[in-house]
Amino acid sequence: MRKIRKRMVTVCIVITAGLLLLAGRLADLQLFNTEHFGRHHINLIEESVQQRTQSVLINNGRGSMLDRNGTSLSGGDEPSLVLFPFIRGLDWPGKEISRITGMSEGILISLVSRADEPLILAKKDGAELTPNDLDQINSLKFPGIYGVMVQTSSAERPAPHLTGFTAEMPEVMKTRYPEKKLPVNTKIGASGLQKAFDEFLLPESETRLLYHVDGNGNPLFGVNVKYIADSSSHYPVQIKTTIDEENQRVMEEILSSSPIQKGGAVLLDIQSNGILAMASKPELDPNGDGSGMKNYMLESMKPGSVFKIVTAAAAIESGLDHPSARYNCDLNPYGAPEEDRQLGTLDFDKSFSRSCNYTYNILSNELIKKDPDYLEKTAANLGLLEPAGWSGPVFHYSLFKQLPEEKGGTVWKDERDKGSKKAVAQAAIGQKDVQATPLAIANMMASIARGGEKMTVKAVEEILYKNGTVMYRFPDQEQPGPSIDRYTVQKLQKLLRLVVEDEKGTGSKFRSLPFLTAGKSGTAETGKKDVSGQNLINKWFAGYFPSDNPKYALVVLDADTVASRASANQVFYDLAAAIGSGS
Structure with missing residues (x-):
């Protein structure tokens, strides 16, 4: 008897404890944490209301x-018809709605009869509506039938x-x-x-x-629909x-039809230094394997011979651009015979336009004797090392960045490499550790086209209130740090034009455009191979046009490609032709 009583007491204690725990849980749900329940801080009141609506x-x-x-x-906002399911139990004006929308009355009745939640019918569903049609729908004043502008996302x-x-x-x-x-x-x-x-x-x-x-999904409180x-x-x-939608669409269409699988293009307005168009490949897919998540226009990449602009600028400022100097361009960057590319003996200007690597071996090793830091100083003066995007104080932000994902550039990873002639020659032609973003290179081109004025790049011009008034306007902003001198800029402009004007220049293809163009090509060895064992390269063309009255700076990158299918030059040509002809 005593054992039975002890068991009963134990059971009662367990039941009481369980009830207390349940009561505590209910109190927690209904009294203490109703607005921030669980680790996700769910508002239980709002959730319960949603279940009843x-x-x-x-x-x-x-x-x-x-x-x-x-x-x-x-x-944007699209004219749409909203039909609530409860109207199927009412004598609703199907014929009138059919007349206004152009949809069959039978289809409308069928859709409503099978609906478990409100229907939104727009152009894609066959409801051809205008704002005036919405007024007609709403003039019927029938509960559960509404014409509204519904937010869409393309x-x-x-x-x-x-x-x-x-x-x-x-x-x-x-x-x-x-x-x-x-x-x-x-x-x-x-x-x-x-x-x-x-x-x-x-x-x-x-x-x-x-x-x-x-x-059962039937309306409470009559058929009173609220507009919140x-x-x-x-x-x-x-x-x-700063995006121009038309230029952006053109860029995306041309890139989509090109062989470029990784890389992209960026177009700047030279006067305002705003991004008119920017596209990256692979295409953005948040639900994919992650390969398309990077914006390669903001990623640092090996620039190849585009970087010769930096070495040429340093040589000009140091007085090494002697008109009488000649370079044996049948030699490779290290002075050995070049088997694949025989260019003959060239002067300073033709060495640039035809992209002779050996010339930059000679120049770079002379320059580094004068100043071991010449290369990174000149790259910084041309805006290639720091992020190019607009940054500065905005409201409570002490340093707001429009493009926080943008990377910076590099020249050397190991200072000891400056003592190696081969390493110096590689860096001078945009190899070794040299990296820069396509945006920074486009910004450099825009700066040269403007006569040397350095500016940060804007992607956003203004923040506007709903009524269209200005909350904040991003001012034009000089890029910090010194820049190259006026004479050097003028000489670079001449060299960049010569790349196109020279019949053997690496940009001679662009002579057939209906306007003058200036620019520089680049081919960078990545050290990677494709599945068939072919060497992968980064192929570039960076320039501006029209070169006699510069409006646009454009950079195209075809990254991790093989030489036989590299298409940066062709894409640059197609983009320049489409954009320049429409300006």
Whole structure:
């Protein structure tokens, strides 16, 4: 009897403890942590309301991006018909809706009869609507039928690598905005300008149509549909970029039809130094294997002979550009016979236009005797070592970067290599440890075209309030540090023109363009091979046009390719022809 009583007491204690734990759990859910439950800080009140409602998201409240002319780069608002499922139990005006939308009444009835949640019908569904059609739909004043402008996001939006994308990242959001109370499913900037300007773009509130339902999906409180929206005239903001949508589309189309698999192109407006177009390959795919996530226009790469601009500038400033000097260009960079490329004896100018490597062996080893740091000093003066993107104080940011993913450039990794003639010769032609981003090279070209004026590159011109007034305008900004002298710039301009004008120059192809062009080619050995054992190279062409009245600086990179299919020159030609002819 005593054992039975002891067991009963034990069972009662266990049951009581369980009830207390359950009561504590319920108290935690309903009293203490209802607005920030669990590690993701879920708002249980909001979630319970959502379970009892059906809604249509009209606009997520996140700020948008515009091109330089005010055209949306992130979709837009599309005239749409919204049909709530509960109308199937009512005598709704199907014939009128059919007449306005151009959709079959039978199809409309079928869609509504099978719907479990509100339907949004737009152009892709066969509903050809205009803003005037929306007024006609709403004039019917039938509950559950609405004509609204619904936010859209194009799957083929322009400049995806530059503008970036958003994603649900609760842990990142918590770390990035520890003081903000944002819904756990809020999308935040994951890359590009979406990430850089994320705090400005964060949604203040969503715009929705919603109604409450019972367990069977039938409306509670009659058929009262509510329109929930923020009436602010200031938010969400708009980020006005420097992108020209037409030039961007042209660039993407030409790159897509080219053999380039890795690399891309960047186009700058020389006067404003804004990015008019930027595209990277492989294409951006946040759900892929990660190969397309990098924007190669912001990545440091071996520049090859494009870097001869730096060595030539140093030689000019040191007085080594003697008109009478001659170089044996049948020799390779190290002075041995060149088997594949016989150029003969050339002067300083022709050595540049025809890209003679041996000349730069001689020049670089003379220069480094005068100044062991000449190469990195000149590269810095031409803006190749520091990130080129705009940075500076903006509101509470002491150093806001428009392009925070941009890398810097390098010349030497080991100072001891300056004592090796071969290493010096390699660095002088953009090999060894030399690296620069396509954006920095485009910026160098723009600076030379402007007469030597160094500026940072802008991807965004203004942050605008919802009503179009300016929240912040990014000023033009000089790139810090000294620059090359005026005479050197003029001589470089002449050399870059000669690359095209010389019938044997590496850019002679561009003589057939309907305007004058200046530039420099580059071929860099990467030290890698493809699956068939062929050497992989980085093939470049960087330049500006028209060279007599410069408007555009353009760089094209075909990275990790084989020589037989390298297409940087052809893509540069096609882009220049399309963009220059339309200006």
